[in-house]
Amino acid sequence: MKKNEFTIALAVRLKGFPEEDVKKSLEYYGEMIDERIEDGMSEEEAVAAVGTVEEIAAQITAETPLLQLLKQKFTMKRKLTAGEKALLICGSPLWAILLIVGLALVFALYVSLWAGVAAMFAVPVLFGIGGVGGLVYSVILGVSTTWGSGVAFAGAALILIGLTLPSYYACKFIAKGLIKVGVAFWRCIKKAFVKKGV
Amino acid sequence: MDIQMKRGILDICVLAAIKKEESYGYQIIKEMKPYVDISESTLYPILRRLESSNCLTVRSAEYNGRLRRYYTITQAGKNRLKEFSEEWKEMISIYQFVMKGEEDEKE
Numbered sequence: 490m491k492k493n494e495f496t497i498a499l500a501v502r503l504k505g506f507p508e509e510d511v512k513k514s515l516e517y518y519g520e521m522i523d524e525r526i527e528d529g530m531s532e533e534e535a536v537a538a539v540g541t542v543e544e545i546a547a548q549i550t551a552e553t554p555l556l557q558l559l560k561q562k563f564t565m566k567r568k569l570t571a572g573e574k575a576l577l578i579c580g581s582p583l584w585a586i587l588l589i590v591g592l593a594l595v596f597a598l599y600v601s602l603w604a605g606v607a608a609m610f611a612v613p614v615l616f617g618i619g620g621v622g623g624l625v626y627s628v629i630l631g632v633s634t635t636w637g638s639g640v641a642f643a644g645a646a647l648i649l650i651g652l653t654l655p656s657y658y659a660c661k662f663i664a665k666g667l668i669k670v671g672v673a674f675w676r677c678i679k680k681a682f683v684k685k686g687v
Numbered sequence: 688m689d690i691q692m693k694r695g696i697l698d699i700c701v702l703a704a705i706k707k708e709e710s711y712g713y714q715i716i717k718e719m720k721p722y723v724d725i726s727e728s729t730l731y732p733i734l735r736r737l738e739s740s741n742c743l744t745v746r747s748a749e750y751n752g753r754l755r756r757y758y759t760i761t762q763a764g765k766n767r768l769k770e771f772s773e774e775w776k777e778m779i780s781i782y783q784f785v786m787k788g789e790e791d792e793k794e
Contacts, residue, residue, distance in 0.1 A: 513735075514731070516754070516756075517712065517727075517731055517734075517756070518727065518731075520711075520712060520713075520753070520754070520755060520756060521712055521713060521727045523753055524711075524712070524713035524755075525713070527751065528713070538727075539726075539727040539728070540726055540727055540728040544728050545728050545731075548728045548729070548731065548732055549731075549732070551732075552732045552735070552736075
């Protein structure tokens, strides 16, 4: 590939990224190609050496925050016609409401996920409280009725206390796992934007 | 090597390449070549990162009828190199301690 072809291909591929970033990238890679040519490589070799357009675009995408990527993906490639603009405005009660409902749904899902996690942690907390409270009550029971029933109750309370720590560690383990899944999921989403490109 | 660690280390390598005097992109790659293989597309985000964190400054100058970008290290960049060398002095003494134990075992 000649330098011109490469520069044009790269410019096309980077369409939608902030103008300043694109300009800097093109200058940089242009400079790198020229350096290699001066070093003795042929134009084609130099272009091949600096990397493919896809590689470069992937690097730049990976370094760009997701918000900018979204802006890039949804940049209008052509101006809207009057008809399209009118449709957008007239239909706004519909799509605006759908958008709000959609966002509310996502938010609700997110909140319910973490509410679920918080509820999960309630288990060890309740074991702990129940166990300690049970021990206290077993003493009262033993004093007010028979020692036998007091001891039996204390036994049950001790079991609850014993379950507190293991259940706490189980919750911690699950929560960590959920966080890892969440992060991996986010990475997949970002990758999806990289692959699909402009 | 852990990807986060590699990322940080490559930044340091680039700073080291411009620590004595200013340099330009291709020269940096050639200087690093005996130690670490780095491509143009890997170097580019590193230079951008270092510039935005004020570890280096860039100036454009004419060379052979075209523009060449020269990178100069800043005080902040030098400080970062210093931090790195101190962290790794500690790392090296720990490594020596670990390897010492292993040599004793072999005997």
